Amino acid sequence: MGFSTDAVHAGQEPDPTTGSVTQPIYQTSTYQQDGLGRHKGYEYARTHNPTRAALERNLATLEGGAHGIAFASGLAAIGTLWQTLRAGDHVVCTDNVYGGTHRLAERVWRNFGLEFDFVDTSEPGAVEGSLRPSTRLLFLETPTNPVLKLCDIAALSRLAAARGIRVAVDNTFMSPYFQRPLLLGADIVLHSTTKYLNGHSDMVGGVVVVNDSVLAEQLRFLQNAAGAVPGPMDCWLVLRGVKTLAVRMQQHERNARELARHLATHPKVSRIYYPGLASHPQHELACRQATGFGGIVSVDLGSLAAARAFMEGLRLFALAESLGGVESLACHPASMTHASIPAADRDRLGVTDGLVRLSVGIEDVEDLVRDVDTSLDRVSVVAATT
Secondary structure, eight states: OOHHHHHHHTTOOOOTTTOOSSOOOOOOSBOOOSBTTBOSSOSBTTTOOHHHHHHHHHHHHHTTOSEEEEESSHHHHHHHHHTTSOTTOEEEEETTOOHHHHHHHHHTGGGGTOEEEEEOTTOHHHHHHHOOTTEEEEEEESSOTTTOOOOOHHHHHHHHHTTTOEEEEEOTTTHHHHOOGGGGTOSEEEEETTTTTTOSSOOOOEEEEESOHHHHHHHHHHHHHHOOOOOHHHHHHHHHHHTTHHHHHHHHHHHHHHHHHHHHTOTTOSEEEOTTSTTSTTHHHHHHHOSOOOSEEEEEOSSHHHHHHHHHHOSSSEEOSOOOSSSOEEEOTTTTTTTTSOHHHHHHHTOOTTEEEEEOOSSOHHHHHHHHHHHHHHHHHHHHTO
């Protein structure tokens, strides 16, 4: 089936009891059993839930995988994946990774004996040089959050596979509509379903998709044993959102490309990050490994004062964390999503005090351009009076 058809139908059938074309929300904690050891496939809602199962089947299909395992958040998905490792195992991770992922590695999992190296994974040579005999996982985020640096998934997957190392890709920014890492050779793909998959900023969740049945069984055991599962209402909200994923992603990208082209020539913008621009250093790679460029545009305005004035002047773009909803959002990574990363490391990675990340929504792009221009005009006024 085509992507849009799978987005609407995969993993779901009309309800056999009522004929409902929408997956029911099984809002229950337990299930009546027919007798000792005899049940209908469901015993307890932490272990199984029909709404969650439908979501897991749906997202696995969209990513071209065999098994989907849903979690209560994107970080719960990452943390559960890392639970499959043992003390002394080494993980090579993208250096410009989401701040929450960095915090989870440095301030939680290091305490349990995992070892991490944060590497510029846009450079295969840097990745190869960081590998050890104890390396068990290459964890990639591409495009990176928030400076939109890309990793060559196919090349790095070949490199890792030759050494028996699994590759995991956080695909949150692109969604399976634009990028499918498993088809490029990765072993594991993860999402914060909070973002584009849900698309409406009304739930929090995560998912891991794999092809390996043994790894899937291990993840399902941990999903049940540790219990970081999403509720049925959250699963239903993602299923509802996924049905329009294709049309939403098309509009997100159209708006982002036009806004990026506009901002690329604006005199108040010191630097712009968007893989859809020909000026992006990895534009060719973006064209090769994905079918689109996504809806995130980041701009550096040169200073904290300029970033603050710009963000406080916005009216359509809401000043908020998160991304991927139908509404446009503006985030200041240095003080919000990446505040837990040391300032020196942030500056080295390009996450400066002047950097603003724009999650471009599906509104009329003319209104978004007008909002950004009006706010940039305010920056010049503030700069002239300070």
